[in-house]
Amino acid sequence: MxxxxxxxxxxxxxxxxxxxxEHSPAPSGYRPPDSPTGSYERRxxxxxxxxxxxxxxxxxxxxxxxxxxxxxxxxxxxxxxxIPATGFNLAVFENRFPAMKAGAxxxxxxxxxxxxxxxxSLNTLSPAQLSDLTDVWTNRYEQLGSRPDVKYVYIFENRGxxxxxxxxxxxxQIYGYPFIPPVAATELRAGRAHSKRKGTCLQCDLVERERxxxxxxxxxxxxxxxxxxxxxxxxxxxxxxxxxxVGALPELSAVTRKAxxxxxxxxxxxxxxxxxxxxxxxxxxxxxxxxxxxxPEAHLHVEFYPxxxxxxxxxxxxxxxxxxxxxxxxxxxxxxxAELRKVIMSE
Amino acid sequence: MxxxxxxxxxxxxxxxxxxxxEHSPAPSGYRPPDSPTGSYERRxxxxxxxxxxxxxxxxxxxxxxxxxxxxxxxxxxxxxxxIPATGFNLAVFENRFPAMKAGAxxxxxxxxxxxxxxxxSLNTLSPAQLSDLTDVWTNRYEQLGSRPDVKYVYIFENRGxxxxxxxxxxxxQIYGYPFIPPVAATELRAGRAHSKRKGTCLQCDLVERERxxxxxxxxxxxxxxxxxxxxxxxxxxxxxxxxxxVGALPELSAVTRKAxxxxxxxxxxxxxxxxxxxxxxxxxxxxxxxxxxxxPEAHLHVEFYPxxxxxxxxxxxxxxxxxxxxxxxxxxxxxxxAELRKVIMSE
Numbered sequence: 246m247x248x249x250x251x252x253x254x255x256x257x258x259x260x261x262x263x264x265x266x267e268h269s270p271a272p273s274g275y276r277p278p279d280s281p282t283g284s285y286e287r288r289x290x291x292x293x294x295x296x297x298x299x300x301x302x303x304x305x306x307x308x309x310x311x312x313x314x315x316x317x318x319x320x321x322x323x324x325x326x327x328i329p330a331t332g333f334n335l336a337v338f339e340n341r342f343p344a345m346k347a348g349a350x351x352x353x354x355x356x357x358x359x360x361x362x363x364x365x366s367l368n369t370l371s372p373a374q375l376s377d378l379t380d381v382w383t384n385r386y387e388q389l390g391s392r393p394d395v396k397y398v399y400i401f402e403n404r405g406x407x408x409x410x411x412x413x414x415x416x417x418q419i420y421g422y423p424f425i426p427p428v429a430a431t432e433l434r435a436g437r438a439h440s441k442r443k444g445t446c447l448q449c450d451l452v453e454r455e456r457x458x459x460x461x462x463x464x465x466x467x468x469x470x471x472x473x474x475x476x477x478x479x480x481x482x483x484x485x486x487x488x489x490x491v492g493a494l495p496e497l498s499a500v501t502r503k504a505x506x507x508x509x510x511x512x513x514x515x516x517x518x519x520x521x522x523x524x525x526x527x528x529x530x531x532x533x534x535x536x537x538x539x540x541p542e543a544h545l546h547v548e549f550y551p552x553x554x555x556x557x558x559x560x561x562x563x564x565x566x567x568x569x570x571x572x573x574x575x576x577x578x579x580x581x582x583a584e585l586r587k588v589i590m591s592e
Numbered sequence: 593m594x595x596x597x598x599x600x601x602x603x604x605x606x607x608x609x610x611x612x613x614e615h616s617p618a619p620s621g622y623r624p625p626d627s628p629t630g631s632y633e634r635r636x637x638x639x640x641x642x643x644x645x646x647x648x649x650x651x652x653x654x655x656x657x658x659x660x661x662x663x664x665x666x667x668x669x670x671x672x673x674x675i676p677a678t679g680f681n682l683a684v685f686e687n688r689f690p691a692m693k694a695g696a697x698x699x700x701x702x703x704x705x706x707x708x709x710x711x712x713s714l715n716t717l718s719p720a721q722l723s724d725l726t727d728v729w730t731n732r733y734e735q736l737g738s739r740p741d742v743k744y745v746y747i748f749e750n751r752g753x754x755x756x757x758x759x760x761x762x763x764x765q766i767y768g769y770p771f772i773p774p775v776a777a778t779e780l781r782a783g784r785a786h787s788k789r790k791g792t793c794l795q796c797d798l799v800e801r802e803r804x805x806x807x808x809x810x811x812x813x814x815x816x817x818x819x820x821x822x823x824x825x826x827x828x829x830x831x832x833x834x835x836x837x838v839g840a841l842p843e844l845s846a847v848t849r850k851a852x853x854x855x856x857x858x859x860x861x862x863x864x865x866x867x868x869x870x871x872x873x874x875x876x877x878x879x880x881x882x883x884x885x886x887x888p889e890a891h892l893h894v895e896f897y898p899x900x901x902x903x904x905x906x907x908x909x910x911x912x913x914x915x916x917x918x919x920x921x922x923x924x925x926x927x928x929x930a931e932l933r934k935v936i937m938s939e
Contacts, residue, residue, distance in 0.1 A: 284924070290823035291786070291794060292779045297823050298920045308905075344912065344920040401911035409908025420912060427917030432639045439638070447638060476637035476644050529915030550914055558655075561756025562909050564748035565691065565767060567897055568876030570774030573645045573691040577631070 249380045254329050260341070262327070265381050266334030272322040275329050278341060285346040287423075295427045298344050306342035308411045312363065317414035319361045333361045335377050337385060337419075344420065353389050353421030357381060357400075358414065365415045366523070367402070367513045375506025382530070383494040383502065385419050390535030395421035397429055397534045404513075405525025407552050407559055417528070425534045432531060436542030448544035452486050461582040463589055464511065467504035471512055473582035478572035480554045481519070481581050483512050486546040492533035493545055505547075512549055515588045520556040596727045601676050607688070609674070612728050613681030619669040622676050625688060632693040634770075642774045645691050653689035655758045659710065664761035666708045680708045682724050684732060684766075691767065700736050700768030704728060704747075705761065713762045713870070714749070714860045722853025729877070730841040730849065732766050737882030742768035744776055744881045752872025754899050754906055764875075772881045779878060783889030795891030799833050808929040810936055811858065814851035818859055820929035825919035827901045828866070828928050830859050833893040839880035840892055852894075859896055862935045867903040 252264040256277040283302025290297050307316055316327045328336050336358040345352030359370060359378060370378065386398045402417035403410050425433070439447035455462050455472045463471040463483065471485045485508050491497055497505065509528065516524035527550040533543035554560040554575050566572050599611040603624040630649025637644050654663055663674045675683050683705040692699030706717060706725060717725065733745045749764035750757050772780070786794035802809050802819045810818040810830065818832045832855050838844055844852065856875065863871035874897040880890035901907040901922050913919050 286924075288823040288925075290821070290825070291798070292782055292821075292823075293775070293825075294778060294782050296918060297825055298918060299924055300920055301923050397916075399912075399916050401915055403910040409906070409910045418911065420916065420918075422916070422918065428640070428915060429917075431641060431917075435639055435641050451638070474637070474639075476635040476639075478637070478640075478644055527911045527914055529911050531915075548915060559756070562914075563750045563756045564765065564874045564876050565746075567874055567909075568748055568775060568878075568895060569744075569746050569767065569769070570776075570778075571643060571645060571767075571769065573647055576648050577633075577646055578635075 249335075249377055249384070251384065260339040262329060262336060262338040264328075264330055264333050264336050265384075266377055268330040268333040268336075269319075270331065271329035272320050272325075272331055274322065274325075275320055276325045277329065278316065278325065278327060280341050283342075283346070285343075285351065287351070293427075296424055300342075300344045302342060306411065309406070310412070315363055315412065315414050317356070317358045317412055317416055318363050327356070328358065328361075330361075333358075335359060335374070335381050336361075337381060340418070345423070351394060352423045353392070353395060353419070355385060355389070355419040355421075357385070357417045357419060359417070360415060363414050366404075367415065367510055367528075368517060370506075370510065372503070372507060375510055376503045379494070379502045379506045382419075383497075386494050386532070386535075389419065389421040392421065394423050396536040397422040397425045398532070399426065399429070400530040402526075402528040404528070405523060405552070407525035408527055425536060429531055429534065433534070433540065433542055436544070440542055446490050446542065446544050448486055448546055449488075449490050452488050456488075460579050463515070463582060463586050464508070466508070468501050469504055469508045471508055473578045473585065475578050477574060477578045477581070479550045479552070479560055480574055480576055481516065481524075481549075481551045481585060482578075483549040483551075483585070484546055485509060485512065485549075486544070491545050492540065492543040494530075494532060497545070509547060511589060514592065515585050516549075516551050518588045518592070519585065520553060522553075522556070524551045524553055525559075526551040596724055596731070598731065603676075607686040609676060609683060609685040611675075611677055611680050611683050612731075613724055615677040615680040615683075616666075617678065618676035619667050619672075619678055621669065621672075622667055623672045624676065625663065625672065625674065627688050630689075630693070632690075632698065634698070640774075643771055647689075647691045649689060653758065656753070657759070662710055662759065662761050664703070664705045664759055664763055665710050674703070675705065675708075677708075680705075682706060682721070682728050683708075684728060687765070692770070698741060699770045700739070700742060700766070702732065702736070702766040702768075704732070704764045704766060706763060710761050713751075714857055714875075715864060717853075717857065719850070719854060722857055723850045726841070726849045726853045729766075730844075733841050733879070733882075736766065736768040739768065741770050743883040744769040744772045745879070746773065746776070747877040749873075749875040751875070752870060752899070754872035755874055772883060776878055776881065780881070780887065780889055783891070787889050793837050793889065793891055795833055795893055796835075796837050799835050803835075807926050810862070810929060810933050811855070813855070815848050816851055816855045818855055820925045820932065822925050824921060824925045824928070826897045826899070826907055827921055827923055828863065828871075828896075828898045828932060829925075830896040830898075830932070831893055832856060832859065832896075833891070838892050839887065839890040841877075841879060844892070856894060858936060861939065862932050863896075863898050865935045865939070866932065867900060869900075869903070871898045871900055872906075873898040
């Protein structure tokens with residue numbers, strides 16, 4: 246279990262802020278930002294057989310503020326941010342503009358601030374900071390997952406304005422869904438079908454195949470395999486998967502959890518060096534649902550969806566992807582893996 | 593059946609061009625553009641249980657050319673475009689940069705050029721042109737659908753650079769998939785489950801409910817109902833659905849087919865007037881698969897996914913949508929429908 250200290254602050258509107266590791270106290274006169282009142286509803290889409298979340302307070306959310314108005318920076322005297330501290334290591338707080346209403350039996354939305362350094366990124370974190378980050382994810386998975394209303398803890402990062410990011414301060418997010426979301430459900434269903442047919446785990450078999458074929462593997466170290474799937478939807482899609490069958494973050498050994506942070510950073514550093522621009526990407530973690538079922542088919546893995554298909558050209562999700570659900574890749578995953586491997590090797 | 597005349601030209605590389613209605617012959621010295629050699633492959637994604645199409649010739653495709661180099665404009669002496677005509681009504685040609693290899697048993701990719709007028713759009717087409725367009729869609733559905741390799745004819749339009757459009761000349765596309773793509777498959781599965789449970793058609797029941805509740809209907813005329821679904825994934829998502837149970841375009845009466853073009857234009861005109869900017873959108877048509885099965889559950893409908901969530905702000909498909917599959921709507925569909933209705937009424 247992670248040993249990182251956690252200090253919890255409760256804002257007057259009920260929202261929690263967790264300060265992990267060391268921090269300096271809030272400045273005198275600190276006033277947390279007001280939460281807008283919002284309306285929240287879950288609607289069932291009977292055509293796509295999925296939930297849609299209505300969150301009618303989000304339009305007013307902070308949109309690309311000035312550097313000096315960053316709500317994820319430490320607070321200063323006369324300038325209160327989301328974080329009630331003048332300095333901090335890692336902070337997690339409940340989103341003021343959530344997609345789901347936190348604390349009312351309908352899921353959770355948290356923001357994970359990686360560091361108090363505004364200009365940092367996942368790429369620049371030290372090994373110790375990366376280790377803290379994976380520990381924090383583990384803590385949040387456990388704490389949110391233990392809530393009866395949270396059936397799936399979804400940890401992710403959006404990076405870059407092309408992905409729709411509205412704050413540049415390095416951060417990720419955690420959604421505690423009150424249901425298993427469709428992509429996770431599809432993967433778990435595929436995993437169960439595979440197990441039934443072959444008696445083995447789908448992710449375990451995929452990793453095994455990648456190791457054997459060794460054409461799309463980027464690196465394989467400390468029990469973690471990073472590869473471009475043969476079925477990549479995004480040209481430079483990368484999956485990072487523990488070779489051992491592990492359902493969720495808390496079951497990773499401390500050593501492998503530390504290694505995971507390093508591995509993820511190797512991928513994001515390669516992305517930025519590929520075209521010498523910060524790669525816009527989504528990083529998403531799929532793991533065992535927290536719905537009280539055993540889910541032996543779940544196998545923790547991290548998926549990266551980078552948006553550039555070549556220098557200066559974005560891959561768009563247009564009619565084919567969005568209305569039919571079929572992705573078109575502009576190149577072969579084996580070639581994309583070779584490009585990424587070259588960048589990684591040269592570091 | 594549509595009575596529009598069709599003139600077929602075959603390029604030396606085997607690609608067909610269909611000129612519908614009147615046209616003026618190609619200029620002397622016309623030379624069709626060369627097709628790049630490409631590699632095509634279908635890969636199975638076992639995690640998401642879907643096909644991914646690899647098309648390794650598309651990186652070189654024409655990208656936002658100068659107005660004078662538009663490949664969808666009529667040809668002139670000394671300037672050969674995709675269309676072997678100096679003037680035309682409506683043209684369909686096989687894509688030079690297809691997502692699937694046309695003509696080799698693995699699907700089809702066609703481009704539908706709505707008019708030879710570069711500055712036009714779906715919004716500016718005359719009723720006669722709209723009628724021709726729906727007739728052409730019907731023709732392509734029938735002709736492509738009769739190919740043994742085409743299991744699903746998918747007609748769609750991407751509009752605007754924010755959707756990834758690389759050519760501004762008004763056009764749509766048709767994919768003839770060698771499989772039923774995931775979104776269509778999901779809808780059909782939901783339709784079958786609904787029929788089994790209730791003995792009725794899901795789309796018929798949804799239209800019935802919208803008519804009864806009458807809170808999200810934009811207009812209801814000539815047997816076509818346009819509404820913002822209560823479960824909209826995009827803030828201003830609109831579905832246009834024949835009230836009568838009709839599986840595919842060829843079964844629409846000539847009158848309703850004509851009305852369909854008008855109805856779609858009413859929607860796109862409302863989109864452009866909503867924020868007084870051309871709305872980037874995807875328009876997709878879901879209808880009966882052409883896989884040789886009966887599919888009584890299929891009910892023709894058109895779905896619009898507009899990208900703006902407010903003036904100047906795009907809805908992004910970020911981590912939540914892409915990695916979990918759950919959409920977050922920033923407002924209530926009932927309010928969005930009211931906004932659109934107001935714009936439509938004021939025209």
